[in-house]
Amino acid sequence: MKQILVLWPSFLVAGIAEMVFFTVMDPQQLYLFGQPVEFSPIATYSIGFFGFWLVCAASSLLTMFFLRPGEEINQAGKHAR
Amino acid sequence: MTNPAPQPIKIVPSKKSAALEGQEGSLYESRKKIYVRAISGVFTNWRWILVWVTQILYYGLPWMSWNGRQAVLFHLVERKFYIFGWVFWPQDVFFLAILLIISAYALFFFTAIAGRLWCGYACPQTVYTEIFMWIEEKIEGDRNKRMKLDKAPMSGRKFGIKAVKHAVWGAVALWTGFTFVAYFTPLKELLASFVPFSFGGWEIFWILFYGAFTYFFAGIMREQVCKYMCPYARFQGVMFDPDTLVITYDEERGEPRGARKKGVEPASVGKGDCVDCGICVQVCPTGIDIRDGLQYECIGCAACIDACDEVMDKMNYPRGLIRYSTENAIKKHWGRKEILGHVMRPRTLIYGGILAAVCLAFVWGLATREPLRLDIIRDRTTLSREVAGGFIENVYQLQIMNMTEAPRRFSVTVDGLEGIRFADFDGQVDVPPASMQALTLQVQVPVDTGEPGSSNVIHFELKANDDASVAVREASTFLLPR
Numbered sequence: 230m231k232q233i234l235v236l237w238p239s240f241l242v243a244g245i246a247e248m249v250f251f252t253v254m255d256p257q258q259l260y261l262f263g264q265p266v267e268f269s270p271i272a273t274y275s276i277g278f279f280g281f282w283l284v285c286a287a288s289s290l291l292t293m294f295f296l297r298p299g300e301e302i303n304q305a306g307k308h309a310r
Numbered sequence: 311m312t313n314p315a316p317q318p319i320k321i322v323p324s325k326k327s328a329a330l331e332g333q334e335g336s337l338y339e340s341r342k343k344i345y346v347r348a349i350s351g352v353f354t355n356w357r358w359i360l361v362w363v364t365q366i367l368y369y370g371l372p373w374m375s376w377n378g379r380q381a382v383l384f385h386l387v388e389r390k391f392y393i394f395g396w397v398f399w400p401q402d403v404f405f406l407a408i409l410l411i412i413s414a415y416a417l418f419f420f421t422a423i424a425g426r427l428w429c430g431y432a433c434p435q436t437v438y439t440e441i442f443m444w445i446e447e448k449i450e451g452d453r454n455k456r457m458k459l460d461k462a463p464m465s466g467r468k469f470g471i472k473a474v475k476h477a478v479w480g481a482v483a484l485w486t487g488f489t490f491v492a493y494f495t496p497l498k499e500l501l502a503s504f505v506p507f508s509f510g511g512w513e514i515f516w517i518l519f520y521g522a523f524t525y526f527f528a529g530i531m532r533e534q535v536c537k538y539m540c541p542y543a544r545f546q547g548v549m550f551d552p553d554t555l556v557i558t559y560d561e562e563r564g565e566p567r568g569a570r571k572k573g574v575e576p577a578s579v580g581k582g583d584c585v586d587c588g589i590c591v592q593v594c595p596t597g598i599d600i601r602d603g604l605q606y607e608c609i610g611c612a613a614c615i616d617a618c619d620e621v622m623d624k625m626n627y628p629r630g631l632i633r634y635s636t637e638n639a640i641k642k643h644w645g646r647k648e649i650l651g652h653v654m655r656p657r658t659l660i661y662g663g664i665l666a667a668v669c670l671a672f673v674w675g676l677a678t679r680e681p682l683r684l685d686i687i688r689d690r691t692t693l694s695r696e697v698a699g700g701f702i703e704n705v706y707q708l709q710i711m712n713m714t715e716a717p718r719r720f721s722v723t724v725d726g727l728e729g730i731r732f733a734d735f736d737g738q739v740d741v742p743p744a745s746m747q748a749l750t751l752q753v754q755v756p757v758d759t760g761e762p763g764s765s766n767v768i769h770f771e772l773k774a775n776d777d778a779s780v781a782v783r784e785a786s787t788f789l790l791p792r
Contacts, residue, residue, distance in 0.1 A: 255400070274386055275512050
């Protein structure tokens with residue numbers, strides 16, 4: 230259940246981010262480590278999408294992480310001892 | 311130094327975590343599989359009409375041609391969107407933004423009037439679920455047969471039936487994925503890749519990706535997508551008011567519910583009209599009981615209306631125990647006339663007004679859209695230099711976008727300073743259809759004109775030779791040495 234709560238909202242937001250970003254930016258004008266991007270446009274769009282997804286998922290993951298109630302963290306400490 | 315005694319941490323047993331453990335293995339909340347009973351009726355027919363219309367459009371559009379190219383193509387490689395006679399460039403993002411606003415307000419408007427019309431009839435989730443459920447029904451049989459099959463131990467027959475179902479689902483899903491990719495990569499190229507099976511890696515990936523989404527959403531996840539994954543389902547409530555048409559169970563008429571023999575007058579047995587047959591629950595794709603009142607899970611598909619009407623017909627009771635009605639209408643016993651009289655109210659007028667205004671702006675924008683665009687960049691590396699014959703020269707990069715699908719020849723002129731002229735350029739430029747032409751121009755003025763510095767404004771004008779109304783005028787500056 231937690232996985233889908235991380236993956237799904239980030240998927241939605243990544244889709245929007247992808248649309249906005251590549252409407253504004255031409256993939257052929259991007260630079261990667263100082264070198265012009267040499268992938269095909271489709272590859273750039275695809276990698277871009279998964280990049281956005283990854284970043285958004287990281288944010289959702291942190292949200293989930295901080296959502297843990299205090300008692301649960303205490304609980305985990307008890308098991309470790 | 312003495313170590314302070316470790317503070318005892320009070321452990322409160324967490325009920326939450328215990329509850330969570332029981333849900334492991336399920337994507338969302340633990341869920342009972344819903345066996346939806348197939349139904350026919352007015353609203354089901356409407357849904358099927360919309361399934362046909364939307365899917366003929368979706369599967370058919372990439373096969374249509376226009377001006378010798380694919381009629382609808384969002385060409386990512388060229389960064390151009392072809393939609394019938396129009397070609398949209400990244401510069402036209404304004405239209406995309408307006409289109410999104412129109413979609414949002416249309417959704418608000420229709421939701422305020424009649425609830426989740428979109429969800430019940432036109433949403434791809436509903437449409438594909440309907441298709442996938444139809445396939446399931448044809449292969450596995452009706453609701454009872456499906457439940458029996460699932461309970462039965464695995465056998466050759468069960469395996470065969472299940473395998474056929476998943477294979478057909480898979481085929482539909484793959485075709486859906488293929489069609490999806492055909493909106494972004496020309497279909498002709500995709501078809502040509504079929505025979506030697508030489509799809510590009512990313513194309514095959516996106517076909518499988520979208521296909522897998524279709525398969526899981528329509529085949530496996532179904533109502534869970536609406537219940538847990540759809541943002542609209544969560545906030546649609548804010549657009550509802552007491553005059554919004556929603557699917558309603560007439561409690562006053564139905565209760566107390568109970569079984570009775572056919573043709574028995576409800577009042578004679580002290581009961582309401584609801585015979586408690588439970589068919590409204592069996593046909594519900596989200597598995598709710600509409601008799602419990604309006605719930606956020608209700609996608610407004612009206613299957614329960616069709617189901618209940620059928621039962622009422624059999625019992626010789628009037629139809630409409632479950633029907634489209636409003637909160638006010640139920641409370642105040644309004645008829646159709648009063649309900650319709652309340653469709654026009656501030657909320658719908660505001661949504662409708664904004665929707666109409668934005669639609670007008672969209673049409674106006676399209677109608678007056680200039681089929682020509684000009685960007686000017688002064689070459690900053692050379693600045694200004696003196697050339698032979700007593701002239702100062704600046705260099706400009708012109709980017710000319712011909713947004714029509716015919717090749718065009720343009721006349722370029724420049725004005726703003728006395729004696730301004732082009733060097734080595736006859737003022738004519740050809741731009742191929744739907745493309746961009748870069749042009750480097752050396753512009754010269756006599757030494758003694760203008761003010762030193764960069765305050766000299768000049769204008770470039772571009773005019774189509776075949777149509778004088780297709781013209782643009784853009785400003786730039788001419789730099790003169792101090």
